[in-house]
Amino acid sequence: xxxxxxxxxxxxxxxxxxxxxxxxxxxxxxxxxxxxxxxxxxxxxxxxxxxxxxxxxxxxxxxxxxxxxxxxxxxxxxxxxxxxxxxxxxxxxxxxxxxxxxxxxxxxxxxxxxxxxxxxxxxxxxxxxxxxxxxxxxxxxxxxxxxxxxxxxxxxxxxxxxxxxxxxxxxxxxxxxxxxxxxxxxxxxxxxxxxxxxxxxxxxxxxxxxxxxxxxxxxxxxxxxxxxxxxxxxxxxxxxxxxxxxxxxxxxxxxxxx
Amino acid sequence: xxxxxxxxxxxxxxxxxxxxxxxxxxxxxxxxxxxxxxxxxxxxxxxxxxxxxxxxxxxxxxxxxxxxxxxxxxxxxxxxxxxxxxxxxxxxxxxxxxxxxxxxxxxxxxxxxxxxxxxxxxxxxxxxxxxxxxxxxxxxxxxxxxxxxxxxxxxxxxxxxxxxxxxxxxxxxxxxxxxxxxxxxxxxxxxxxxxxxxxxxxxxxxxxxxxxxxxxxxxxxxxxxxxxxxxxxxxxxxxxxxxxxxxxxxxxxxxxxxxxxxxxxxxxxxxxxxxxxxxxxxxxxxxxxxxxxxxxxxxxxxxxxxxxxxxxxxxxxxxxxxxxxxxxxxxxxxxxxxxxxxxx
Ligand SMILES: Nc1ncnc2c1ncn2[C@@H]1O[C@H](COP(=O)(O)OP(=O)(O)O)[C@@H](O)[C@H]1O
Ligand SMILES: [Mg+2]
Numbered sequence: 001x002x003x004x005x006x007x008x009x010x011x012x013x014x015x016x017x018x019x020x021x022x023x024x025x026x027x028x029x030x031x032x033x034x035x036x037x038x039x040x041x042x043x044x045x046x047x048x049x050x051x052x053x054x055x056x057x058x059x060x061x062x063x064x065x066x067x068x069x070x071x072x073x074x075x076x077x078x079x080x081x082x083x084x085x086x087x088x089x090x091x092x093x094x095x096x097x098x099x100x101x102x103x104x105x106x107x108x109x110x111x112x113x114x115x116x117x118x119x120x121x122x123x124x125x126x127x128x129x130x131x132x133x134x135x136x137x138x139x140x141x142x143x144x145x146x147x148x149x150x151x152x153x154x155x156x157x158x159x160x161x162x163x164x165x166x167x168x169x170x171x172x173x174x175x176x177x178x179x180x181x182x183x184x185x186x187x188x189x190x191x192x193x194x195x196x197x198x199x200x201x202x203x204x205x206x207x208x209x210x211x212x213x214x215x216x217x218x219x220x221x222x223x224x225x226x227x228x229x230x231x232x233x234x235x236x237x238x239x240x241x242x243x244x245x246x247x248x249x250x251x252x253x254x255x256x257x258x
Numbered sequence: 259x260x261x262x263x264x265x266x267x268x269x270x271x272x273x274x275x276x277x278x279x280x281x282x283x284x285x286x287x288x289x290x291x292x293x294x295x296x297x298x299x300x301x302x303x304x305x306x307x308x309x310x311x312x313x314x315x316x317x318x319x320x321x322x323x324x325x326x327x328x329x330x331x332x333x334x335x336x337x338x339x340x341x342x343x344x345x346x347x348x349x350x351x352x353x354x355x356x357x358x359x360x361x362x363x364x365x366x367x368x369x370x371x372x373x374x375x376x377x378x379x380x381x382x383x384x385x386x387x388x389x390x391x392x393x394x395x396x397x398x399x400x401x402x403x404x405x406x407x408x409x410x411x412x413x414x415x416x417x418x419x420x421x422x423x424x425x426x427x428x429x430x431x432x433x434x435x436x437x438x439x440x441x442x443x444x445x446x447x448x449x450x451x452x453x454x455x456x457x458x459x460x461x462x463x464x465x466x467x468x469x470x471x472x473x474x475x476x477x478x479x480x481x482x483x484x485x486x487x488x489x490x491x492x493x494x495x496x497x498x499x500x501x502x503x504x505x506x507x508x509x510x511x512x513x514x515x516x517x518x519x520x521x522x523x524x525x526x527x528x529x530x531x532x533x534x535x536x537x538x539x540x541x542x543x544x545x546x547x548x549x550x551x552x553x554x555x556x557x558x559x560x561x562x563x564x565x566x567x568x569x570x571x572x573x574x575x576x577x578x579x580x581x582x583x584x585x586x587x588x589x590x591x592x593x594x595x596x597x598x599x600x601x602x
Contacts, residue, residue, distance in 0.1 A: 075484065086479075086482055088476075088478060088479060088482075089479070090476070090478075090479035090480075090482040090483050091476070092471065092472045092475040092476050092479060092480065092543075093475055093476065093543070094471055094543045094544045095468065095471060095472060095475065099468060103468075103472060103480075103485070104469075104483040104484045104485050106465050106468065108465065113464065114464050114465040114466060115463055115464055115465075116463055116464060116465060116468065118463075
């Protein structure tokens with residue numbers, strides 16, 4: 001369990017005049033859930049997009065499975081087993097759950113005529129969702145009939161089913177109610193027990209992080225300023241760090257140039 | 259964060275269906291777009307039969323089938339394009355073009371069957387052009403196909419010199435593609451049913467159909483999971499144009515002549531209206547080929563019935579337009595209700 005899944009070394013990212021990331025080194029172990037916390041604009045999404053192959057880093061190195069890699073595109077990252085769960089979830093509203101689960105990786109009864117094997121897809125989707133304890137009325141309903149949390153859970157389940165080695169979730173519980181968030185967190189916890197996936201979750205809710213994450217990193221001003229196992233820290237400690245940052249920022253505003 | 263214990267999927271499936279206050283008929287209307295249009299068709303038949311008893315006569319039914327079958331074949335292709343979120347305005351012009359391509363191929367000594375294939379090929383080329391311009395140059399298909407509409411029309415008129423031609427072929431080919439039985443256009447009806455069944459199958463049961471719905475339903479999402487959205491759109495434009503070409507060739511064999519002024523925007527509008535009346539949303543992502551077939555039938559029943567009732571052509575267009583508007587409004591309402599989860 002102490003094998004490394006993903007590591008970055010001094011990743012930086014500059015957008016014109018904005019330096020989104022300065023010197024980010026993170027380490028993700030196999031089977032680990034890492035929570036990434038940080039203020040708005042800290043650079044969390046930028047870091048995730050670099051890891052999904054969407055952005056090219058301005059500097060630094062990425063190691064995957066012990067090998068240094070250069071991610072050329074999102075599909076390149078996916079082919080390695082780095083699966084993002086998109087903000088828009090990439091689900092088709094008009095299509096039922098099990099077909100969405102297999103979208104673009106459909107099982108077919110007849111390869112030549114490309115006739116879908118609905119029965120098998122349905123069975124496997126049902127089995128997989130059950131395993132992951134995703135609670136939906138039925139795999140036959142259209143996505144449009146599901147709640148935001150259920151959709152998010154389906155999107156996560158689909159990425160896991162695609163044999164993800166590293167799963168990247170950017171604010172999966174944003175704009176979600178308590179019950180819905182709980183369902184997503186359950187799914188992630190389930191992942192830890194059943195699949196050998198490493199997960200990075202960007203979150204803004206401390207309670208969520210302490211609920212499912214093994215470790216927590218704090219990203220402040222484009223740098224990782226805190227890295228500890230959740231067992232060895234507390235919400236209070238993190239709050240203090242963030243409060244400290246806020247006080248410094250306030251001083252900067254009141255007494256510029258200090 | 260323990261809430262309630264996680265329920266498994268099978269458990270929730272076992273829960274009995276919530277009683278539905280809408281009743282069987284209401285549910286049918288809500289969940290099967292085809293059912294509502296079928297019932298509307300039956301009601302119209304009963305009405306027209308009561309006002310004009312010749313309505314259900316053999317020769318009148320033959321008239322109706324001639325019209326509805328052609329439109330249904332074109333509508334099958336138009337529906338596929340509309341589901342991808344696009345629109346093909348040029349298909350009626352391909353209907354007129356294809357028989358001429360076939361005819362000139364015959365004149366050049368090409369075997370009859372190969373000439374038919376060339377006619378369909380002309381359709382495929384038009385579809386390819388429509389698709390490539392729309393997808394690669396990112397021109398709205400409304401504009402692309404408006405342009406090709408005029409180009410094809412001009413092309414057909416130019417090569418034909420504006421005059422009718424009479425294609426040749428073996429009696430067998432005439433029988434297969436344009437055969438009548440006791441004055442009834444049997445082969446056209448069979449083709450329309452076969453094409454409708456085939457395309458409904460493609461739409462609902464194959465990967466192509468699923469990706470067509472996905473492309474129209476969520477373009478970005480479809481691309482993100484790796485669906486080749488360009489290929490799907492271009493392919494459906496080609497299918498649509500080829501069906502337009504096929505409908506033109508069928509009619510050409512049935513009446514033994516090709517008319518450069520046949521089809522056109524009139525057929526394209528009727529095919530699109532059939533798709534919409536049948537329950538296909540112009541916004542993309544959802545549609546039915548059987549619905550389009552029934553839509554074409556209802557449109558045929560309406561035109562034929564009003565003609566028999568002695569309604570003038572001008573008045574008829576007004577009534578038809580109103581009928582189309584009303585069905586569209588009902589469709590949009592129904593699909594909103596469906597999206598909201600049925601009879602809540
Ligand atoms: N594509 C981009 N172009 C220019 N600036 C960007 C871009 N993406 C992010 N930024 C900037 O980088 C900084 C970090 O943004 P982001 O990674 O989205 O933060 P977070 O997700 O932590 O809220 C912000 O100042 C943001 O404005
Ligand atoms: Mg962000």
